[in-house]
Amino acid sequence: MERFSMPYALLATQLALLGRITPELRAVEISLSFEDEKLIMSFYFDREASDDTLENWSIASMEVSASLCCFSENHFEYLNAFEEIPIQGQLAYLRKPPKDPENINLEFLSREIISFKERVGHFVNPINGHSIDTSWGVVHRTATKPETIPAIPKTHKIDTPLLAFVELSIQKALLGRASSELRAVTLQYDEKNKVCNIRFYFDGDIPKNLIGLWEYAVSEIIASAWPFCEFNTEITRLDEPQQIPETGMIKYLRQEAALSDGL
DSSP, X not given: OOSSSHHHHHHXXXXXXXXXXXXXXXXXXXXXXXXXXXXXXXXXXXXXXXXXXXXXXXXXXXXXXXXXXXXXXXXXXXXXXXXXXXXXXXXXXXBOOSOOOTTSOOOEEEEXXXXXXXXXXXXXXXXXXXXXXXXXXXXXXXXXXXXXXXXXXXXXXXXXXXHHHXXXXXXXXXXXXXXXXEEEXXXXXXXXXXXXXXXXXXXXXXXXHHHHHHHHHHHHHHHHHTTTOEEEEEEEEOOTTSOOOOOSEEXXXXXXXXXXXTO
């Protein structure tokens, strides 16, 4: 994977945002200017952001540009929760929107990988964004109805390290599904046995349909990489200030009291 590339920039942003996702942050978008090798990073928020918060987001941008060995340009823009985000590049983070279909029962029941023997849609590669026709799908069953998520074909080859492929799949699946209740998402990767353990940690009493959204994200992650590794997943309540278990790598982490006190 080339250093000055969108996949590398997305992975670097995933790392830089750990512990910097605050309640007012709606989205983070990144663009790359290949002409002058510059990173353009935009932060959209819908409530007043303190000077410390803005500085912390600026530091995140500096960390990403350092990883890419390039210059950076930052944009901070207030947009209320219902204004459309003017996307020019690629989203690295997107908060769950307020207009979630609360009246729809998203309670998760089961999932199954199936070969339908005919085209069920197209799978979008998380590395390069290319669409691939596929006859494979993850059937995601809820109390409302089953839904088929197009999955990567069983015989498809990837030319990217599997870990990076899964990391970007997690980032993509979380877009629009990260709520204030979600504390962290961790990934434990067993390279020898090709096993990925993914855990979601949340706090507080939350509705089943919110857990259903995260289960759908899990199904999308599995759809992205099921031929290459086995997935074990878990969604667990762990109230703050209990510490997130140090198992594997943290792929998503909201800002919490212990972190913000150190700013």
